[in-house]
Amino acid sequence: MVPEVEDGQPVNEYVCIAPDVKIGKGVKLAKFINLYGCEIGDETKIGTFVEIQKNAKVGRRCKISSHTFICEGVTIEDHVLIGHGVTFINDSYPRATTPTGGLQTEKDWKVEATLVRKGASIGSGATILSNVVIGENAIVGAGSVVTRDVPDNAIVAGNPARVLRLITPELRPA
Numbered sequence: 001m002v003p004e005v006e007d008g009q010p011v012n013e014y015v016c017i018a019p020d021v022k023i024g025k026g027v028k029l030a031k032f033i034n035l036y037g038c039e040i041g042d043e044t045k046i047g048t049f050v051e052i053q054k055n056a057k058v059g060r061r062c063k064i065s066s067h068t069f070i071c072e073g074v075t076i077e078d079h080v081l082i083g084h085g086v087t088f089i090n091d092s093y094p095r096a097t098t099p100t101g102g103l104q105t106e107k108d109w110k111v112e113a114t115l116v117r118k119g120a121s122i123g124s125g126a127t128i129l130s131n132v133v134i135g136e137n138a139i140v141g142a143g144s145v146v147t148r149d150v151p152d153n154a155i156v157a158g159n160p161a162r163v164l165r166l167i168t169p170e171l172r173p174a
Contacts, residue, residue, distance in 0.1 A: 024060065038070075041078065055111070065124070073111040073130065080116050083124035083142065088114055090130045117152070126161075137167060 014031035017023075021035045024042035033046055037054025040046070044058055047066035052058065056070050059078035064070070066084050073090040076082070090111050098108055112130035116122065120134045123142030134140060134150045141157030141164075150156050153167040 020054075030066070037072075047084075059118070073113045074116070074128075075113070076116045077118040077120075079119045081121040082116075083122055083126065085125045086122050086128070087126075088128045088130075090114065092130055120150075139167070 015029055016034045018036035020037050022039040024040055024044065026043040027040050028045040030046060030048040030050075032048050034051040038052040038056045038058070040052070040058050041060035041062065043060060044062040044064070046052075046064045047068070049067045050064055050070070052064075052070045053072040055072045057075045058064065058070070059076055059080065061078055062076060062080045062082070064082045065086070068082050068084065068086045069088060070076070070082075071088050071090045074088045090113075091109055092112060095104060098104055114128055114130055115133045117134060117136040117138070119137040120139070122128065122134065122140040123144065125143045126140050126146065127144075128134070128140075128146045132146055132149050134146065135152035135154060137153050138150045139155045140146055140150065140161060141155070143159075144157050144161040145159040146156070147160040150161065151163065151166075155164045155167060156162060157164055
């Protein structure tokens with residue numbers, strides 16, 4: 001059974017939730033998660049071994065499956081499914097050190113945003129690069145690497161992810 005949040009506090013000793021996290025009503029949290037500085041919408045379910053960083057937003061009635069990493073700068077709208085082991089990236093040119101050889105700090109780089117629109121589904125093991133928008137009701141195939149925007153109602157797969165087909169009106173959710 002997955003414990004719920006009561007009065008903004010998790011009913012689960014195996015979660016790490018910073019005091020600045022905004023958690024909606026009816027959120028279900030699995031064990032071994034790490035949330036800090038983020039927002040989680042009402043009735044969202046978050047699986048085991050998920051990390052959601054500061055300044056990330058997850059909408060209402062989403063399902064975030066286990067072993068997923070949602071970094072700073074990611075916005076996930078309502079009714080989105082994120083499969084197991086999905087990784088989001090927020091830096092196009094990551095480096096450990098500055099040009100002078102010192103370890104980089106937050107001031108040495110700029111967060112690049114990613115947006116997942118309402119009703120989209122991202123398959124297990126996908127990697128989503130920064131500066132992309134995954135369109136409304138789009139489906140990203142398992143193991144795909146998304147390097148550019150995905151149109152609304154498109155099914156994409158591969159590395160790099162390419163449009164396979166569009167979801168026809170009769171197959172779109174109501």
